[in-house]
Amino acid sequence: MKKHLVVLSGAGISAESGLKTFRDEGGLWEQHRVEEVATPEAWLANPELANRFYNLRRSQLAEVWPNAAHLSLKALESNFAVSIITQNVDDLHERAGSSHVLHLHGELRKVRSTGDPSHITDIGYRELSLEEQCPKGHPLRPHIVWFGEAVPMLERAITIARAADILLVVGTSLNVYPAAGLIHEAPVDTPIYLIDPAPEMLRYNGGRLKVINEKATTGLPMVAQMLS
Numbered sequence: 001m002k003k004h005l006v007v008l009s010g011a012g013i014s015a016e017s018g019l020k021t022f023r024d025e026g027g028l029w030e031q032h033r034v035e036e037v038a039t040p041e042a043w044l045a046n047p048e049l050a051n052r053f054y055n056l057r058r059s060q061l062a063e064v065w066p067n068a069a070h071l072s073l074k075a076l077e078s079n080f081a082v083s084i085i086t087q088n089v090d091d092l093h094e095r096a097g098s099s100h101v102l103h104l105h106g107e108l109r110k111v112r113s114t115g116d117p118s119h120i121t122d123i124g125y126r127e128l129s130l131e132e133q134c135p136k137g138h139p140l141r142p143h144i145v146w147f148g149e150a151v152p153m154l155e156r157a158i159t160i161a162r163a164a165d166i167l168l169v170v171g172t173s174l175n176v177y178p179a180a181g182l183i184h185e186a187p188v189d190t191p192i193y194l195i196d197p198a199p200e201m202l203r204y205n206g207g208r209l210k211v212i213n214e215k216a217t218t219g220l221p222m223v224a225q226m227l228s
Contacts (some may be wrong), residue, residue: 003228005080006164007073008182010172012196013216017064047130054142056126058108061090062125069170069216070096071147079228080166085157087172087179089144103158104153104179105198110143138179154178161185168223170195170216189205193226195219 011019029146030087036042039052039082074097076082084093084101089108093101111128113119115138122225145151160179173196183192195212196219210226212219 002081003080003165004163005082005166005168006074006161006186007082007084007168007170007172008086008161008179009084009170010170010174010179012171013067014067014088014090014092014140014171016069016215016217017067019060019064019092034147040149043141043146051128051130051142053155054108054144056091058123058125060129061108064090064092066092066096066218069220070098072220074098076224076227083160085160085179085182102153102157102159104141104145105150106144108142108144110135111140112143112171113138114141115139130141136171151178157182162187166190166227167192168195169193170220191222192205194222 020185036046037050043050070092073082073084073093077099082098082100084098085104086093086101087104089103089106091107091109107122110120110122111126111132112121113134113136116134116136119134119136119138120143121134121140128140128142130139133216134140135190161182167183167186169183169191169192172179174183192209193212194209195214195216197213197215212222214222
């Protein structure tokens with residue numbers, strides 16, 4: 001039976017494909033503060049601005065491609081049962097071919113009903129119009145977990161983390177909760193590999209943390225070789 005490799009991935013892995021992160025330019029994302037585009041209040045206050053923001057994100061996503069880090073995670077499936085828990089809303093893991101990807105913070109390509117949360121639709125990379133509605137007549141919104149909202153996939157992520165034989169953290173400093181707490185859910189004897197050029201997680205070291213001071217595209221092939 002293959003060992004279960006659980007991967008916690010964050011914005012750093014996608015940044016190497018050309019996608020910007022919230023930490024770019026002093027916490028601004030395309031010149032917008034988080035409070036303007038990534039909260040329920042922002043959607044209610046100015047849906048035109050927030051919707052335009054995500055339409056642009058979707059358009060940009062269509063122009064980038066999985067990088068060597070994404071492809072390395074797919075390759076690891078040859079020797080491991082790989083589960084990816086990502087904080088990213090892009091589809092680069094899927095486009096690289098990874099089989100099991102859980103999105104904690106939603107998915108940029110998808111929209112959902114404001115009145116029926118179970119109605120979720122994949123619209124690809126096209127723009128969403130504010131006039132679009134679900135079959136029940138409710139307006140659609142981006143399928144994104146905004147700041148201040150519950151994280152519906154968290155319990156599933158916890159279950160996955162608790163079943164890890166090996167834990168790999170890449171592209172995230174794990175400073176944002178509740179995602180940051182997942183590292184504590186892994187069994188106490190599970191080895192942890194951290195790929196980060198400037199790691200902030202050394203406080204988690206209990207003798208089982210192996211730090212690879214590299215960016216994702218360099219560090220992931222290194223870890224793959226260590227595990228082979």
